[in-house]
Amino acid sequence: MINTLKNYFQKVSDFVWHYDLKTGSMILASIIKFLRIMLVTFNDLSKGHIGLHATSLVYTSLLSLVPFLAVSFAILKGVGLHNYIEPVLLSLLSPLGSQSGVIAAQVVETVENINVGVLGVLGVLILLYTAIALLNKVERVFNTTWHVKPSQSWATRISKYISVLVVGPIFIGLALAATATLSSGDLIGNFMGTLGLSAWTTLIIKTIPYILIIAAFTFFYMFVPSTRVELKPALFGAVLAGVLWEGTGRIFTSIVVSSTNYAAIYAGLAVLILMIIWLYLSWTILLLGSSFAFYAQYPENIRRRSGHTGLSIFRREQLALTVISIILEKFSKGTTAPTLVGLAQSLNQSPENIEAILAPLERKEIIKKTDQKPATYLPGKAPETVPLADVLNIIREQADNALTNKNFSPGVNIIMDKTSAGIQQATANETLAVILNKDTKEPKK
Numbered sequence: 001m002i003n004t005l006k007n008y009f010q011k012v013s014d015f016v017w018h019y020d021l022k023t024g025s026m027i028l029a030s031i032i033k034f035l036r037i038m039l040v041t042f043n044d045l046s047k048g049h050i051g052l053h054a055t056s057l058v059y060t061s062l063l064s065l066v067p068f069l070a071v072s073f074a075i076l077k078g079v080g081l082h083n084y085i086e087p088v089l090l091s092l093l094s095p096l097g098s099q100s101g102v103i104a105a106q107v108v109e110t111v112e113n114i115n116v117g118v119l120g121v122l123g124v125l126i127l128l129y130t131a132i133a134l135l136n137k138v139e140r141v142f143n144t145t146w147h148v149k150p151s152q153s154w155a156t157r158i159s160k161y162i163s164v165l166v167v168g169p170i171f172i173g174l175a176l177a178a179t180a181t182l183s184s185g186d187l188i189g190n191f192m193g194t195l196g197l198s199a200w201t202t203l204i205i206k207t208i209p210y211i212l213i214i215a216a217f218t219f220f221y222m223f224v225p226s227t228r229v230e231l232k233p234a235l236f237g238a239v240l241a242g243v244l245w246e247g248t249g250r251i252f253t254s255i256v257v258s259s260t261n262y263a264a265i266y267a268g269l270a271v272l273i274l275m276i277i278w279l280y281l282s283w284t285i286l287l288l289g290s291s292f293a294f295y296a297q298y299p300e301n302i303r304r305r306s307g308h309t310g311l312s313i314f315r316r317e318q319l320a321l322t323v324i325s326i327i328l329e330k331f332s333k334g335t336t337a338p339t340l341v342g343l344a345q346s347l348n349q350s351p352e353n354i355e356a357i358l359a360p361l362e363r364k365e366i367i368k369k370t371d372q373k374p375a376t377y378l379p380g381k382a383p384e385t386v387p388l389a390d391v392l393n394i395i396r397e398q399a400d401n402a403l404t405n406k407n408f409s410p411g412v413n414i415i416m417d418k419t420s421a422g423i424q425q426a427t428a429n430e431t432l433a434v435i436l437n438k439d440t441k442e443p444k445k
Contacts (some may be wrong), residue, residue: 013039016032016035016036016039017036017039019032021033033299036302037292037295037296037299037302038292040295040301040302041288041291041292041295042288044288044291045284045288045291050284050287050288050291051284053141053144053283053287054280054283054284054287055280056137056141057137057138057141057279057283058276058279058280058283060133060134060137061134061279061283062276062279063130064130064131064133064134065107066107067126067128067130067131068130068131068134069107069108070131093275093278103271103275132158132161135161135164136157136161138224139157139224139225139226141287142221142224142225142287142290143225143226143227145225145287145290145291145294146225146226146227146229146290146294147294147340147350147351147352147355148225148226148227148340148374149226150226160223163223164223164224210242210246213242213245213246214235214238214239214242215238216238217237217238217241217242217286217289218231218234218235218237218238220238220286221234221237221238221289221290221293222234225290227374228374229293229297230297232296232297233293233294233296233297234293236292236293236296237289237290237291237292237293237294237296238289238293240288240289240292241285241286241288241289241290241292242289244285244288244289245282245285245286248281248285252277252278252281256274298341298344298345298351300344300345300348300349300350301344301350301351311353313395313396316356316357316395316396317392317395317396319347319349319353319354319357320357320361320391320392320394320395321391321435322347323343323347323354323357323358323361324361324366324367324391324432324435325435325436326338326343326346327367327377327378327379328379328383328432328435328436329436331378331379332436336376337370337376337377337378338376338377339374339375339376339377340354340355340358340374340375340377341374343358343377357395358377360394360395361380361391361394362380364390364394365380365381366379366380366381366386366391366394366432367379367380368380383431383432383433383435383436384431384432384433385431386431386432387427387430387431388427388430388431388432388434388435389423389424389427389428389430391432392423392427393420393423
């Protein structure tokens with residue numbers, strides 16, 4: 001049975017990856033694109049990176065939960081909206097069953113009992129730092145998904161974190177309040193009876209909470225990463241995450257309610273264990289939606305993940321010279337300098353491959369990165385002053401830090417020295433300026 005399902009899935013996967021998007025209808029092509037994004041997204045999950053990040057976020061969440069809520073509570077209390085805290089917690093922990101209300105009430109009580117006056121200035125700063133550290137960790141994890149590095153100043157980022165502390169609970173609280181209100185069968189019945197609403201209208205009303213959750217996730221995906229995330233990809237990722245979050249929550253609740261063995265095994269720690277598991281699932285789903293949004297925005301990164309996908313030494317050298325030529329050409333023409341994503345798109349490569357090329361060239365000042373947002377790349381030196389052999393050696397040796405000639409036999413070292421000497425001889429007196437020469441003839445095959 002399992003082998004049959006594997007074979008069937010393999011056939012479907014082969015069809016999805018080998019289908020020519022230029023043939024057939026637009027509807028089928030859109031479905032194939034969607035399936036490809038789903039495959040690479042869940043492949044990222046299977047590789048363990050998403051799970052690893054989710055685990056680290058669970059650890060950070062447990063440490064920062066009370067300080068985070070304390071800061072958020074203090075801000076919301078100032079505007080009279082602190083009552084949103086408990087509904088947010090109650091909804092997030094609702095899959096834990098009957099214990100969710102007890103845990104939420106205890107956490108809120110702990111937060112309310114925090115006396116800022118007793119903490120002093122240092123205590124308040126530590127409290128604020130711990131709360132911001134959670135948001136900073138979340139941002140760094142999302143930046144990893146989007147293959148970007150923080151380009152904003154700390155002042156801008158802290159103001160963004162404070163916005164999340166204020167807007168996030170309010171928005172989620174509204175969604176949860178709507179969920180609780182619209183889930184009431186009596187209210188829906190009375191509302192229908194008063195206005196004469198149809199069953200279709202009732203269905204639409206019941207979907208409002210899901211729409212609000214998806215809207216909250218969309219805002220999260222667009223606001224957190226240190227890059228511009230378009231609305232459409234963020235919405236696609238939010239729909240996936242929202243559906244998975246609601247569905248997983250219902251399944252998790254049914255498992256908790258129907259099983260009593262966990263309480264017999266873990267006793268008083270049972271609720272804590274379940275809470276950790278649910279936090280892990282929640283972060284995993286949220287990161288999965290972010291990964292989906294990334295591939296939806298940058299479909300050039302969608303590649304079948306099977307076997308070795310790294311570049312050979314020859315291709316790394318070829319790619320490096322091509323990247324440098326693009327940077328030099330745009331600089332010489334006075335056009336807009338390329339970005340990391342722009343280079344990846346124009347060369348049909350992943351941002352990781354391009355970044356692996358740019359990093360050693362930047363360290364050797366062959367190119368330089370600007371402080372713009374997003375960062376662009378310019379020549380670091382005049383091309384006439386940079387020997388071509390030096391560039392090739394930089395690319396060839398960028399991953400050689402762990403190895404020396406002592407790791408190999410003398411015969412192997414002699415062969416490799418001859419190879420390096422051949423490259424030096426072939427590129428003697430050549431500089432980077434040669435790659436801008438349009439009249440250079442290709443070697444005869």
